[in-house]
Amino acid sequence: MTKTFHSRPPNSKLKSDCIVSYTPDDNPLRIEIQSKVKSLFADSIKDLAKNALSELRVETGNVHVDDFGALPFVMMAHIEAVVKCAHPDIKAEVLPAFKVHAQYPSERSRLRRSRLYLPGNQPKLFINAGLHQPDGVILDLEDSVPPNQKNLGRMIVRNALRVLDFFGSERMVRINQGELGLQDLEVILPHNVHTILIPKAETKEQLQAVDQTIDRVLKENKLKRDVFLIPILESALGVLNAKEIAFGSKRNVGLSIGLEDYTADIGTQRSPEQKESLFARSMVVNAARAAGLNPLNSVFSDVANEIGLRQYILESLELGFDGIGCIHPRQIKPIHQSFAPSSGEIEKAKQIIIAAETAEAKGLGVIAIGSKMIDPPVVKRAEKTIRRAIAGNVLHQNWRLID
Amino acid sequence: MSSSYKFAKNAAGRHVPTEVNGIAQVPFKGVHGFKPTGNKAAPPIPSFTDYPMDGNKMVGTIKEALEMAGLKDGMTISSHHHFRNGDLVMNQVFDAAAELNTRDLRWFPSAAFECHKPLIRHLESGVIHHIEGSLNGSLGRYASEGKMNGLAVLRSHGGRWQAVQDGEVHIDIAIIAAPTADAFGNATGDRGPSACGLLGFGLVDSQYADKVIVITDNLVPFPCIPWQIQGQNVDYVVVLDKVGEPEKIISGTTELTRSPDRLFTAELTAKFVKEAGIMKNGFSFQAGAGGTSLAFAIYLKKMMIEENIKARFIRGGSTKYLVEMLEEGLTDYILDGQTFDLEGVRSMRENAGHVNTSPFTSYNWHGKGNFASQLDAVVLGATEVDVNFNANVVTHSDGQMLHGIGGWQNCLFSKCTILTIPAFRGRIPVIVDEVTTLVGPGELIDVIVTERGISINPLREDLIQATKGSQLPIRDIRDLKAEIDDLLGGVPAKPQLLDEPIAVVKWVDGTLIDTIFKLKPL
DSSP: OOOOEESSOOOTTOSSOEEEEEEEEEEEOEEEEEETTHHHHHHHHHHHHHHHHHHTTOOEEEEEEEESSOOHHHHHHHHHHHHHHHOTTOOOOOOOOOOGGGOOOOOSSOOOSEEEEEETTOGGGTTTGGGGOOSEEEEEOSTTSOGGGHHHHHHHHHHHHHHOOOTTOEEEEEOOSHHHHHHHHHHHGGGTOOEEEETTOOOHHHHHHHHHHHHHHHHHTTOOOOOEEEEEEOSHHHHHTHHHHHTSOTTBOEEEEOHHHHHHHTTOOOOSSOGGGHHHHHHHHHHHHHTTOEEEEEEOOOTTOHHHHHHHHHHHHHHTOSEEEESSGGGHHHHHHHHSOOHHHHHHHHHHHHHHHHHHHTTOSSEEETTEEEOHHHHHHHHHHHHHHHHTTSSOTTHHHHO | OGGGOOEEEOTTSOEEESEETTEEOOBOOOTTOOOOOSOOOOOOOOOGGGSOTTOOOEESOHHHHHHHTTOOTTOEEEEOOTTGGGBOSHHHHHHHHHHTTOOSEEEEESEEOGGGTTHHHHHHHTSEEEEOSEEOHHHHHHHHTTOSSSOEEEOOHHHHHHHHHTTSSOOSEEEEEESEEOTTOOEESSSSTTOOSOOGGGHHHHHHOSEEEEEESOBOSSOOSSOSBOGGGOOEEEEOSOOBOGGGGOOGGGSOOOOHHHHHHHHHHHHHHHHTTOOOTTEEEEEOSSHHHHHHHHHHHHHHHHHTOOEEEEEEEEOHHHHHHHHTTSEEEEEEEEEOSHHHHHHHHHOTTEEEOOHHHHTOSSSSOOSGGGOSEEEEOOSEEETTOOEESSBOTTOOBOOOOTTHHHHTTSSSEEEEOOSEETTEESEESSOSSOOBOGGGOOEEEETTEEEEOTTOHHHHHHTTTSSSOBOOHHHHHHHHHHHHTSOOOOOOEEEEEEEEEEOTTSOEEEEEEEEOOO
């Protein structure tokens, strides 16, 4: 009996996406195409399917593409996913060309005020995500991808990493928990992922497993570049182990918290006042600061509530967080505005930096404004304030010249 | 069928039929290339002898009114679209015409909507021969599939006035659905249970038709004040239980977008208007229907408040967003051509600064000037723009006919015409090498704004200079196109068209600017 495999469950409401079905048999390969954009892209879709199947060495069976305007990188992922569903032993990958605009580097120390979650199986949401200039985009393979689409999600995310321009945002991927997450790394790591988010981090051993996999995959692919980690604490155990997790890998750049899962784990739920998670959030801030990482707060999930969002941002700032997660582009601007320093703070920071530069130029060991001595950590904080101000668009990059 | 059409090449290089629905046509001769001669058309001279001295022109039913108006086979019946998708009158008018065994009528609406889907029956039975007017929804699809007799003729709002005024379209019977009227035929749209705002699209019909029938559900004692339609032009008045559903005025094109990309484009557009120095005290603008245009007005309003700027006038399509600007003192006037929501209707009734206009004042090309060309900026949409800034609003890149022109062509004459467009829709690119259908010549289109950048027409050196040194993402239109083509997987093939025309597109002066051909079935 022949069995038909589908790249995703049939759904007529898809946009900018497709479903590929594959029925293995012994007859020579047939490719059928149904497409909303057939009048414009019929030939191009046919060529894409032929090439992808030939790279996977599929020579028999029936392939049906039901297209709703999917971009080529998405369709390639669907074809690869459905074929591998039928033949899990196939190792070949169907990779779109690695665009130059997808190869920019990142760095350990950078602003992480906003990080935008994008469901890994909904590519139409990633295409323009970078335009909204979140500090980071998170292509999510974990919670937003249903279990039967994990393989497809991985391939879509991998292809997106090679093709899309995220316009300077930090390119993050949230992998799955446990073994599945380590398999995710094999697929996505060679494609200029800057930062991996590790869900439900509870022990340093988990981080070590991730670290070792990264070491191996980088070595196998002859890559010598940094990959950063942001563990997410989502359980009582994770929060209590915050310190060992924060110090658990030299790749760590941030420490985050997932409040939905955490509150469930401690037997309650998220309330507007958030009293229930004060301890956990403070733990994250303290552990992150102790290890020199960015403490990053959970997402605010009521997209339409901008007043609530601003309140949430303010509280995050007061507790010491450097950023929060977002689930919609419209949350980005309020976050960046709020995480930008006030004009008073900026003026003070400018004075301190100018004083420090003057002191250095004169070879003085002591920095002072008037009769007040300035300690080095204060200068460091002032530098950070200026960076935040420039990034938040409240201070010109060449502020020294403009003043 | 194709053999019955002869084609001429117009000044834009497009092939257009020499004759449409039995009437000889002038091919497009360039934006300013055609000037009419002769006099305007006029209705027959009436005599008061034929009208009741007491001014009571009431007739029992639509059917009786049509009979008294002398309805005959082959006549032209016109209507306005101020109820948009909430019109309850025109289906009844053609049902009555069918009962009278009339055939081969031409319906000449300013626009038709999904609510007119039942008229397909009358098209198929031959009661209606064809429709000339902006077609939306099912009727649009019907015409796109080439099922309608004759050719659809797509005109702008100003072009519709021009066609009637110039005698190109003779209206035998005008139907004017009116939310409030008196027995003499004075009528207004701004009040009554079915209030829709104004009746400007029906004004030309009332002035040039042989016979005019006002149909209302809110009869008031003489005089109906204000009288947007003058009773002196009206022959008969019919009262129905309900003429329209005002809540259906709001259509998909008049709702604010929630798409983050479109909001981003709207904000970028407002920034452009500010950075280019257009937003200054006493300026004017028009933002059309369509979610992005509406959002533009909201962003611009914020910037106007920040900079303490006040506009002299805003041209509507009015919405609650424009009404807020008027009521908050950010503009002296709204010069309104159609109300897009019920706040617009209320404001027109209550605010002296909210003024009703018509396509004559706003858009007519065969007139002594109009309002549209005096606008400092206008923000419109488009389905396609090509690298020479030519634009299309009536078909998609896949050749499917979509909808009418509205006031779009007329607005192109503003001092700064800005098209806000998504760089691509799904996998369909919006910036192309050559538009599928030419509706607006590139020389009139100054700026396009997409989520991936702004392109300024090289003809507008002044705008290029004005925005130099700004933080705006200004890019060559060809670079923008290359980026999108790369993302979408290469330049798409052209849709395969048959040489069978299904519609023609008029320029504002009544000449033919392009033809829409039937798609080859795949």
